[in-house]
Amino acid sequence: MTKSELIDAVASAANVSKADAERTIGAFFDTVVAGAKQGDKVAWPGFGAFSVTKRPARTGRNPRTGEPVQIKASNAMKFSASSTLKSTLN
Secondary structure, rough: HHHHHHHHHHHHHHHOOOEEEHHHHHHHHHHHHHHOOOOOOOOOOOOOOEEEEEOOOOEOOOOOOOOOOEOOOEEEEEEEHHHHHHHHHH
């Protein structure tokens, strides 16, 4: 599903304009990112939770030359589906 298809579907389901749906979805993702930056876990019961996981620095390999390459430590967004969502999908 593309962004425009998602906006159309939400606007139709909520019986609001596409502009309102786009602003609402944008605000949701902005809130998730802001919470994650602060180290908070953002959860929606029955759907899942967004959180940040820390990746330590490590040594990788250049696939072309085989030389070792230092990879910096980083943060990554993680999504964990709730048991309700998992059971709905299976």
